[in-house]
Amino acid sequence: MNDKIRRIYAPMTESGFYILYCLQSPQHGYGISRQVKEMTGGTVTISAGTMYGTLSKMEKDGLIRFHSEEEKRKLYCITDVGREVLEIEIKRIERLYKNSKGEMVNA
Amino acid sequence: MRKTVFHIFTIADFNEEEEWLRNKHKNGWKLVKMTPPCFYTFEKCEPEDVVYRLDYKNSKRTEDYMMMLQDFGWEYLAECFGWLYFRKGADSVASEQDAELFSDNESRLEMVNHVVKTRFFPLCVLFLCCVLPGLTNTVLDGNGGIVGACFSVAFGILFAIYVVLILYCGAKLRKMKKQISKL
Numbered sequence: 549m550n551d552k553i554r555r556i557y558a559p560m561t562e563s564g565f566y567i568l569y570c571l572q573s574p575q576h577g578y579g580i581s582r583q584v585k586e587m588t589g590g591t592v593t594i595s596a597g598t599m600y601g602t603l604s605k606m607e608k609d610g611l612i613r614f615h616s617e618e619e620k621r622k623l624y625c626i627t628d629v630g631r632e633v634l635e636i637e638i639k640r641i642e643r644l645y646k647n648s649k650g651e652m653v654n655a
Numbered sequence: 656m657r658k659t660v661f662h663i664f665t666i667a668d669f670n671e672e673e674e675w676l677r678n679k680h681k682n683g684w685k686l687v688k689m690t691p692p693c694f695y696t697f698e699k700c701e702p703e704d705v706v707y708r709l710d711y712k713n714s715k716r717t718e719d720y721m722m723m724l725q726d727f728g729w730e731y732l733a734e735c736f737g738w739l740y741f742r743k744g745a746d747s748v749a750s751e752q753d754a755e756l757f758s759d760n761e762s763r764l765e766m767v768n769h770v771v772k773t774r775f776f777p778l779c780v781l782f783l784c785c786v787l788p789g790l791t792n793t794v795l796d797g798n799g800g801i802v803g804a805c806f807s808v809a810f811g812i813l814f815a816i817y818v819v820l821i822l823y824c825g826a827k828l829r830k831m832k833k834q835i836s837k838l
Contacts, residue, residue: 563759578726590750596727597710597756600720601765620722 549632553609557633559640563594567602568626568634571612576621577603606630656699658684663693665820666774667827669709669738676707680742689733689740704745708756711766713737713773728753737773764835771828778824782817790814 557564566588570580577599584592594602603624606612611630615623626634643653664672676686676695681702688696708729712720716739721731729741743754752758757766790810793803 561759561761563762576726577723581727593750593752593758595752595755595758595762596724596729597766598758598762599727600723601757601762620718621726622719 549629553611553629553633556609557611558636560633560637561602562592563598564602564606565634565637565641566592566594567599568606568611568630568637571624571626571630572634574615574623574625576618576623578621657687658697659690660695660697661693662695665824665827666770666778667824667831669711673707673709676740676742677705680705680707686732686740686742689735691735693735705742706745706748706754707740707742710739710741710756711737711770711774712739713769729756760835764832767828767831767835775821775824775828778817779821782821786810786813786817 560568566584567580570583575583577596581594581599584594603612603622607614607624609629610627611633612624613627615625617623646653662675664675679686679697680700681704683700683702684697685700685705686695686707687698690696716734724731724741728743728747730743732740732742734740741756745754748754757763790807790813793807793810796803
């Protein structure tokens with residue numbers, strides 16, 4: 549992963565994180581939005597323009613790639629670079645969570 | 656029954672334009688067609704509360720994009736100078752974000768930046784490279800007679816329009832960006 553990717557995606561936006569997380573299995577934009585709504589109990593909603601823009605950007609940056617097409621809908625899935633970014637972000641969130649509970653984190 | 660309305664909205668007025676279209680629909684006139692530069696064709700309909708949204712795509716409209724907006728419940732209406740017009744019935748809106756095309760500040764800011772980069776900057780370039788030299792040339796060249804005078808007046812008017820437009824849009828887009836980053 550190069551510095552540019554690190555600069556843009558660490559930390560990630562909330563929408564970005566959920567989108568990348570969901571793309572561990574192939575999905576299209578609307579499918580991701582439904583999955584996010586479900587897994588967050590409706591707390592996080594990603595709108596159409598935000599979804600489209602984030603997917604386009606992530607594809608350009610190589611975090612996700614085109615998987616297949618289903619009735620004019622593009623399905624995407626995560627790449628190795630994307631997995632690396634996701635892992636870094638999950639570690640960051642774990643640290644935040646632990647620290648928020650007053651726990652110390654060992655490097 | 657149909658009617659066509661002439662209305663000018665600048666590149667910085669898309670929020671007002673959305674509200675204007677929504678009010679028209681509330682009064683029983685739905686948008687059916689856009690004719691460049693700024694003619695809106697409406698058709699008589701049942702008064703309804705319908706959310707109108709504009710996205711700025713600037714020639715990057717793909718089939719995949721249109722499909723996604725349709726999946727999210729947006730009806731595509733028209734396109735005009737890179738602006739895409741969509742609407743969605745207010746009763747089918749489940750949440751605040753569901754009535755928006757953009758649900759986070761990053762993407763909102765990106766759209767405004769895109770407008771600045773591909774519309775506002777070219778406007779400034781056109782002003783500096785065509786209108787301004789045009790005006791100074793015709794004014795300095797005092798031997799043009801009546802034709803020259805007409806050109807000077809025409810460039811003078813164009814100059815005034817550009818100055819107002821650039822100041823207005825520049826200030827408004829800047830304010831918009833500030834507001835988004837403060838949210």
